[in-house]
Amino acid sequence: MRVLVAGSTGYLGRHIVRVLKDRGHYVRALARNPARLEPVRDSVDEVFTADATDPKTLAGCCDDTDAVISSIGLVGKAGKQTCWDVDYRANRNLLEDAVRAGVSKFVYTSVVRAPALEKLQLVRAKRAFEQELRESGLAHTILLPNGYFSDFDAYLDMARKGRVYLFGDGNFRINPIDGADVAAAAVDALDADASEVELGGPEVLPHEEIAHEAFGALGTQPRITHIPTWIIASSVALMRWLTPLRVHGVVEFPLTVLTHDVLSPTTGRQRLRDHYKQTAL
Numbered sequence: 001m002r003v004l005v006a007g008s009t010g011y012l013g014r015h016i017v018r019v020l021k022d023r024g025h026y027v028r029a030l031a032r033n034p035a036r037l038e039p040v041r042d043s044v045d046e047v048f049t050a051d052a053t054d055p056k057t058l059a060g061c062c063d064d065t066d067a068v069i070s071s072i073g074l075v076g077k078a079g080k081q082t083c084w085d086v087d088y089r090a091n092r093n094l095l096e097d098a099v100r101a102g103v104s105k106f107v108y109t110s111v112v113r114a115p116a117l118e119k120l121q122l123v124r125a126k127r128a129f130e131q132e133l134r135e136s137g138l139a140h141t142i143l144l145p146n147g148y149f150s151d152f153d154a155y156l157d158m159a160r161k162g163r164v165y166l167f168g169d170g171n172f173r174i175n176p177i178d179g180a181d182v183a184a185a186a187v188d189a190l191d192a193d194a195s196e197v198e199l200g201g202p203e204v205l206p207h208e209e210i211a212h213e214a215f216g217a218l219g220t221q222p223r224i225t226h227i228p229t230w231i232i233a234s235s236v237a238l239m240r241w242l243t244p245l246r247v248h249g250v251v252e253f254p255l256t257v258l259t260h261d262v263l264s265p266t267t268g269r270q271r272l273r274d275h276y277k278q279t280a281l
């Protein structure tokens, strides 16, 4: 298949590009900064340079492609744009070009469904795009993955500095998933019928255990500080009052994930412990 990968320069997008090429597909990578494709350059057949928030630059990006996989999103970066500009509007712009070009499949990377998350702006923006996709008439699959291993490298970074900070008593649980497992599901979706696929790592882990795994990979003694959740809840509430959406929209998401159980079906194969061991080398 000829596949346009949007978000190709990101953590997940680079995994998707590699899996597509390994399975023999033709890869057109959409990037606003093609230099960021360097780590996967060998897996890219063609680059389309565009900022997906600007429909003019996107025009024609889906011509002569069979499918689109989008992992475009605003992840942990407070800049000029909000989640509504990127997670919703940029993906909608892309969808419009996909419909115009008559692609046969659109795979969209959304986010895990969890009761605590649904009211957050980032998640609302993603759900709004999911709805557009359902109404577009295009065959589609919406991926609903749990947190990626890349986000949990923050524990390894803190452990390297000697201390991990956890929210609450450390017993909130999550099953993080490797980008390679999500990418495999994204590429599987190209010729599957499911309109939604929930994705989570193979192990449901309390955050306390994740912190211990990080220290274990480094071979250092665990030193953990617990921060009461009321401090986080009050900080999030204050940020909603004091900062614009482009700031609090980015911050409220990880802080909410870290202070609730966020659980998905255990579909992934890679274990966080092994990821930490490789990353800690």
Ligand SMILES: NC(=O)c1ccc[n+]([C@@H]2O[C@H](COP(=O)([O-])OP(=O)(O)OC[C@H]3O[C@@H](n4cnc5c(N)ncnc54)[C@H](OP(=O)(O)O)[C@@H]3O)[C@@H](O)[C@H]2O)c1
Binding pocket: 006, 007, 008, 009, 010, 011, 012, 013, 030, 031, 032, 033, 036, 050, 051, 052, 053, 071, 072, 073, 074, 075, 086, 090, 109, 110, 111, 112, 145, 146, 147, 148, 149, 150, 151
């Ligand atoms: N990280 C997680 O734990 C997690 C969990 C569940 C779901 N997700 C979702 O999965 C998706 C991918 O996440 P990720 O961790 O791979 O994020 P990431 O590394 O930040 O990648 C995001 C990608 O989107 C691109 N992008 C952003 N704005 C753009 C624009 N205006 N035009 C063109 N490209 C644009 C980025 O390009 P640049 O390289 O130029 O910035 C990058 O390639 C996101 O939708 C995210 O919400 C993430």
